[in-house]
Amino acid sequence: MGGESELDSDKEKSHRLTIIQALMASSLKKWGYGPQVHALLKEPLRTLAVRIPIKLDSGETKIFTGFRVQHNDAIGPGIGGVRLHPEVTEKDVQAQAIWTSLQAGVIDIPYGGASGAIVCNPMELSFRELEALSRGYIRAIVSFIDPTKDVIAPDGVTNTQIMAWILDECSRLKTDHSPGFISGNPLILDGSLGREAAVGKGISIIAKSAAKRKKLPLEKTCAIIQGFGNVGTYVANTLNDAGVTIVGISDGHGALYDPEGLDVGDLMDRRDSFGMVTNVFKKSISKHELLAKDCDLIVDSSGDQKKLTTQDVEAIKASIFIEAGKGKITGEASERLHQRGTCVIPVLLTGAANTAVSYLEGVQKNIWTEEVHNKLEEMLERALTFIVDASYNHDVNMHEAAQMIGIQKLAVASCLRGWV
Numbered sequence: 001m002g003g004e005s006e007l008d009s010d011k012e013k014s015h016r017l018t019i020i021q022a023l024m025a026s027s028l029k030k031w032g033y034g035p036q037v038h039a040l041l042k043e044p045l046r047t048l049a050v051r052i053p054i055k056l057d058s059g060e061t062k063i064f065t066g067f068r069v070q071h072n073d074a075i076g077p078g079i080g081g082v083r084l085h086p087e088v089t090e091k092d093v094q095a096q097a098i099w100t101s102l103q104a105g106v107i108d109i110p111y112g113g114a115s116g117a118i119v120c121n122p123m124e125l126s127f128r129e130l131e132a133l134s135r136g137y138i139r140a141i142v143s144f145i146d147p148t149k150d151v152i153a154p155d156g157v158t159n160t161q162i163m164a165w166i167l168d169e170c171s172r173l174k175t176d177h178s179p180g181f182i183s184g185n186p187l188i189l190d191g192s193l194g195r196e197a198a199v200g201k202g203i204s205i206i207a208k209s210a211a212k213r214k215k216l217p218l219e220k221t222c223a224i225i226q227g228f229g230n231v232g233t234y235v236a237n238t239l240n241d242a243g244v245t246i247v248g249i250s251d252g253h254g255a256l257y258d259p260e261g262l263d264v265g266d267l268m269d270r271r272d273s274f275g276m277v278t279n280v281f282k283k284s285i286s287k288h289e290l291l292a293k294d295c296d297l298i299v300d301s302s303g304d305q306k307k308l309t310t311q312d313v314e315a316i317k318a319s320i321f322i323e324a325g326k327g328k329i330t331g332e333a334s335e336r337l338h339q340r341g342t343c344v345i346p347v348l349l350t351g352a353a354n355t356a357v358s359y360l361e362g363v364q365k366n367i368w369t370e371e372v373h374n375k376l377e378e379m380l381e382r383a384l385t386f387i388v389d390a391s392y393n394h395d396v397n398m399h400e401a402a403q404m405i406g407i408q409k410l411a412v413a414s415c416l417r418g419w420v
């Protein structure tokens with residue numbers, strides 16, 4: 001029994017919610033806030049758990065669990081995704097809602113973080129069952145959401161079809177057409193252009209901006225892209241078009257490096273049905289070997305959950321490292337790279353591009369085209385400036401600086417409102 005509770009306590013300590021709460025405590029302390037502000041902000045203001053009975057195709061009724069969490073509305077309504085996953089828990093959703101608050105703070109939008117989930121394996125559901133579940137979820141939480149309280153965005157496998165069902169069910173229940181609080185809609189239902197590529201586009205914008213700060217002309221910049229999936233191929237293509245030489249790429253199998261530059265288009269064409277390309281080449285190397293190669297810029301957009309090893313960190317020669325996926329780099333690794341003069345772009349900023357596009361879709365009056373990308377560029381460049389300034393002024397690394405910027409306005413607004 002003792003062993004089990006020790007395991008539980010270890011699990012508790014390593015849970016994302018506990019980690020985010022600890023990061024928040026440290027950021028608030030750096031801004032000079034006392035423990036009461038942390039006590040308020042470390043937990044969401046509202047957590048709703050719902051049961052959703054659905055008639056399966058077999059005729060059986062199955063009861064699913066759903067959640068919607070609103071972290072803090074001191075600045076404005078919540079905004080955040082709905083995740084469909086068989087193992088998602090209430091704490092996971094709370095952690096994500098707080099994380100989205102930090103993202104909203106980083107890109108400076110008048111929203112707080114929210115998040116939702118349905119505990120299910122969408123792969124095991126038929127199209128009709130998935131529709132029934134999406135509609136059932138929204139019926140269960142409808143009194144909890146509103147354009148002035150909570151904007152629902154897509155996340156993971158919540159594609160535009162699911163968002164359209166959610167929008168339709170909401171319009172029926174609320175008897176008005178108010179797409180502003182469902183984002184990620186199909187274009188014809190007031191959706192936004194630019195959503196699919198938001199993260200890749202965001203990373204490309206940030207990469208160019210960081211190169212400019214390092215006084216690296218794009219035509220003389222060499223980049224390595226870890227992970228050659230949706231995000232990685234988009235970034236490789238966009239940077240290549242802007243004049244950057246892509247000297248390395250990697251996928252789940254291995255990596256390729258050519259100091260003269262790789263042919264990105266050719267590599268994309270040669271990917272197999274699993275999205276893999278490095279297995280086609282005899283001269284492929286390991287992901288770790290690739291990280292040690294000469295280059296100016298590394299984008300880590302690999303789809304695995306692995307963090308950089310200590311050896312990777314020591315071997316990196318790039319002066320810019322962009323974290324595109326969650327948890328690619330530990331706090332210690334970020335600090336070490338920072339001490340060595342590497343500009344580390346944290347995932348809190350790169351992932352915020354999705355939240356930014358949801359916000360832009362929510363406030364738009366008409367369907368935008370490239371305007372979304374221009375606004376995104378403006379928001380991300382300004383956010384990067386804030387983070388770089390905070391890093392310099394407070395003598396902290398870029399991860400710590402992003403967390404400080406992410407929480408600052410929420411703390412100020414909560415104090416001004418007299419909540420603490």
Ligand SMILES: NC(=O)c1ccc[n+]([C@@H]2O[C@H](COP(=O)([O-])OP(=O)(O)OC[C@H]3O[C@@H](n4cnc5c(N)ncnc54)[C@H](O)[C@@H]3O)[C@@H](O)[C@H]2O)c1
Pocket residue numbers: 199226227228229230231232250251252253275276287301302303304306324325326350351352354
């Ligand atoms: N923050 C956000 O909003 C957001 C949005 C989209 C994607 N992402 C993140 O970006 C990353 C990439 O997303 P995606 O949509 O391109 O995924 P994807 O599945 O399309 O591509 C992942 C790529 O990584 C490769 N890969 C897997 N293991 C690897 C390894 N050990 N080394 C190198 N490459 C490896 C795969 O072969 C594939 O090429 C993920 O970490 C994802 O979480 C974040």
